[in-house]
Amino acid sequence: LLKGEGSLPVNIKFCFEGQEEIGSPQIPGFLAKHKELFACDLAVSADGGQWSNSEGILLVALRGICGLQIDVKGAKTDLHSGMYGGSIRNPAHVLAELLTSMHDANGRITIAGFYDDVVDLTPEERAAIARVPFDEELYLDDLGLEATFGEAGFTTRERVWARPTLEVNGMWSGFQGEGVKTVLANEAHAKITCRLVSHQRPGKIVELVTAHVAKHTPPGLTVTVSPQQTSGKPYTVPADHWGNAVVADVLREVYGSEPYHVRSGGSIPITGVFLDELGVYTVSFGFGLDDEGFHAPNEFFRLSSFVKGQAAYCQLLKRFAKG
Amino acid sequence: LLKGEGSLPVNIKFCFEGQEEIGSPQIPGFLAKHKELFACDLAVSADGGQWSNSEGILLVALRGICGLQIDVKGAKTDLHSGMYGGSIRNPAHVLAELLTSMHDANGRITIAGFYDDVVDLTPEERAAIARVPFDEELYLDDLGLEATFGEAGFTTRERVWARPTLEVNGMWSGFQGEGVKTVLANEAHAKITCRLVSHQRPGKIVELVTAHVAKHTPPGLTVTVSPQQTSGKPYTVPADHWGNAVVADVLREVYGSEPYHVRSGGSIPITGVFLDELGVYTVSFGFGLDDEGFHAPNEFFRLSSFVKGQAAYCQLLKRFAKG
Numbered sequence: 084l085l086k087g088e089g090s091l092p093v094n095i096k097f098c099f100e101g102q103e104e105i106g107s108p109q110i111p112g113f114l115a116k117h118k119e120l121f122a123c124d125l126a127v128s129a130d131g132g133q134w135s136n137s138e139g140i141l142l143v144a145l146r147g148i149c150g151l152q153i154d155v156k157g158a159k160t161d162l163h164s165g166m167y168g169g170s171i172r173n174p175a176h177v178l179a180e181l182l183t184s185m186h187d188a189n190g191r192i193t194i195a196g197f198y199d200d201v202v203d204l205t206p207e208e209r210a211a212i213a214r215v216p217f218d219e220e221l222y223l224d225d226l227g228l229e230a231t232f233g234e235a236g237f238t239t240r241e242r243v244w245a246r247p248t249l250e251v252n253g254m255w256s257g258f259q260g261e262g263v264k265t266v267l268a269n270e271a272h273a274k275i276t277c278r279l280v281s282h283q284r285p286g287k288i289v290e291l292v293t294a295h296v297a298k299h300t301p302p303g304l305t306v307t308v309s310p311q312q313t314s315g316k317p318y319t320v321p322a323d324h325w326g327n328a329v330v331a332d333v334l335r336e337v338y339g340s341e342p343y344h345v346r347s348g349g350s351i352p353i354t355g356v357f358l359d360e361l362g363v364y365t366v367s368f369g370f371g372l373d374d375e376g377f378h379a380p381n382e383f384f385r386l387s388s389f390v391k392g393q394a395a396y397c398q399l400l401k402r403f404a405k406g
Numbered sequence: 407l408l409k410g411e412g413s414l415p416v417n418i419k420f421c422f423e424g425q426e427e428i429g430s431p432q433i434p435g436f437l438a439k440h441k442e443l444f445a446c447d448l449a450v451s452a453d454g455g456q457w458s459n460s461e462g463i464l465l466v467a468l469r470g471i472c473g474l475q476i477d478v479k480g481a482k483t484d485l486h487s488g489m490y491g492g493s494i495r496n497p498a499h500v501l502a503e504l505l506t507s508m509h510d511a512n513g514r515i516t517i518a519g520f521y522d523d524v525v526d527l528t529p530e531e532r533a534a535i536a537r538v539p540f541d542e543e544l545y546l547d548d549l550g551l552e553a554t555f556g557e558a559g560f561t562t563r564e565r566v567w568a569r570p571t572l573e574v575n576g577m578w579s580g581f582q583g584e585g586v587k588t589v590l591a592n593e594a595h596a597k598i599t600c601r602l603v604s605h606q607r608p609g610k611i612v613e614l615v616t617a618h619v620a621k622h623t624p625p626g627l628t629v630t631v632s633p634q635q636t637s638g639k640p641y642t643v644p645a646d647h648w649g650n651a652v653v654a655d656v657l658r659e660v661y662g663s664e665p666y667h668v669r670s671g672g673s674i675p676i677t678g679v680f681l682d683e684l685g686v687y688t689v690s691f692g693f694g695l696d697d698e699g700f701h702a703p704n705e706f707f708r709l710s711s712f713v714k715g716q717a718a719y720c721q722l723l724k725r726f727a728k729g
Binding site for chain 1: 428429469471473480481482485486487488489490491492493494495496498499501502503505506509513549550551552553554555556557562565566569570571573574575576577578579580581582585586587588589590591594595596597599601624625626627634635636670671672673701
């Protein structure tokens, strides 16, 4: 636009931030300190994609996140499982019991208060999710699995896009080598992240999990819960927000069809930070496609999407200028 | 004796075997093949100890052992916990649930049939165990623990010496590094050993655990149980067996007091192999002491015990000769 028309139709401020994958620990403080420098009417994020080469999406919600580590400590040292097995608590057993106690048999989280701040989906929102194409058989086939599983009363899409989760990302205790070692380890560990939806707050969820662990810790050993740095509020932007209306207009022009209203099971914590610190919503306007291997080796971006994206961004700025 | 008296009072055959710590996979076949070469009236094992520098023990039972590994496999690859969390089974959760399902809240093993072949202790055997000194406070203090735990209805000594166990020796899944990785791992693993008492059999116990895992495996993923090479039958020798009577006589002379009748929570699988293959009991006649760091760095053996043991072995052989 600058080259072709000599000027931009609206004022633009760019914000490049390189710590997204480690939880952006410094950005909230930085934005708070420089509110005037970042003052704006709307944020546009290029972190996003489109449904396919021929269909667009409007991203209306992202899940939040919090992380924690559980450490179970028993005896002073590892012990001989023959000499001590059966007479004292095994930290590996205690960890397994703690993790098991966090879900019921139907995949619902059993931590007291966990769902208190979850805003239920409206019938309209459920209908919007159901309108987005989803082939469960293909989904399972891609994963090499035979069945889905999750909170009863929700579709697979709803579970991933609009319900909170508590997932173990890692756990370890004792001997992991070849063969047998008759050890009774004195430590066991697990890493957990929870995905959150409106109006859950990361700090409160960590507190609830910590209280659950304390309540379920058997006597005679020590269990600690450490909050991890990764943290982000859930984010929702109304589908009919003026920023989204403009994005939808442009996408209709680009693809000739109505964009799907989608949510993401993942998290882009800065969307919540912009809302908190600058009081502005973020609309997603990106052109990645699902087969481009996000975060994987050989991740790529189509050259054709560069061309399409550049043109679309020009359109977007012009429409913003029209108000 | 050979040097001092020129001849031995009984015939002795020596058997040195170097695979004990890896489960002696070759010895049963070897003994079966050379029964005549090994034919004897009694086996004497130097793998054992005494109660203290001034008190002796008669070892009347050792627990058996079997080992297995559980492998849970889910999707084709590790997945993004935001994009898939909450919609499919997490192998780490499934493993935790499987492990938890193997004990009740009182530490009793819940695997169907697990206790079927356990021979209950007689009142006399329980009394013999109770007669052996045990200071629970000192036991906990040594371990740095605040409470013991185990199968209800049994003392700590009974749990370790005369009841079977199922202990996780190791488990692992997903991310174990610093910080957070929002991965939904596609595998989870655990290593288990069971200590067995009469008349439990290692092969049957592995089958029972395998059946339990199969029954508790949720649909949609694969769980396999692999038996490990380590395997040994529980071993009991009557306290009043003639071999033990001779051992007790010698110990009375050495220490001037009645030896304690003790059992071991650990396993010496060859005792069961000698019984099966050669039809002879093994009596334990060793002079190690508890503070000598068995299997630990800086393990040692008192020089005074060498002297005492040599003299005691001479006594033992002479008494055997008396019949």
